[in-house]
Amino acid sequence: MLNGILKGYCLILTCGKEIIGTGTLLDSNARRVFIKPLYQKVGLGKRIMHGLEDKSVEERVRMLGLDASLVAYPFYRALGYQTQSEEIIPIRNGQNLRYYKMVKNLEIS
Numbered sequence: 317m318l319n320g321i322l323k324g325y326c327l328i329l330t331c332g333k334e335i336i337g338t339g340t341l342l343d344s345n346a347r348r349v350f351i352k353p354l355y356q357k358v359g360l361g362k363r364i365m366h367g368l369e370d371k372s373v374e375e376r377v378r379m380l381g382l383d384a385s386l387v388a389y390p391f392y393r394a395l396g397y398q399t400q401s402e403e404i405i406p407i408r409n410g411q412n413l414r415y416y417k418m419v420k421n422l423e424i425s
């Protein structure tokens with residue numbers, strides 16, 4: 317995680333002294349996009365993603381990728397991300413972790 321923050325472009329949203337959201341761009345991938353539960357569903361996640369997309373365009377990244385958890389999947393769909401593949405990782409006790417590899421083509425002028 318520290319590697320992503322040190323090498324990548326990290327956005328942090330604050331409300332007063334409180335950190336309420338974050339997201340990181342590392343190469344051509346959006347990582348660790350989180351909004352504190354109390355502040356979700358009011359457009360802040362979208363604001364973080366648009367900030368990462370703007371930076372990607374500035375860096376001439378044509379396709380932004382990310383790994384979406386099951387709960388975040390509808391959020392990224394709403395922002396125009398397309399599903400590339402569904403991934404399943406076996407974890408403990410026969411349980412599986414399911415996530416989606418997603419991408420969005422960015423418009424570079």
Ligand SMILES: CC(C)(COP(=O)(O)OP(=O)(O)OC[C@H]1O[C@@H](n2cnc3c(N)ncnc32)[C@H](O)[C@@H]1OP(=O)(O)O)[C@@H](O)C(=O)NCCC(=O)NCCS
Binds near residue numbers: 351352
């Ligand atoms: C996923 C997360 C980042 C979304 O942030 P948010 O601030 O709640 O989302 P926003 O309010 O900006 O929503 C943006 C759009 O996505 C839609 N959306 C968000 N969550 C949704 C959901 N669960 N189902 C359907 N649509 C959803 C909103 O309706 C909105 O659509 P609109 O632009 O048409 O109004 C946030 O819920 C979160 O941090 N979740 C926990 C951590 C997590 O799962 N992070 C992602 C790791 S892969």
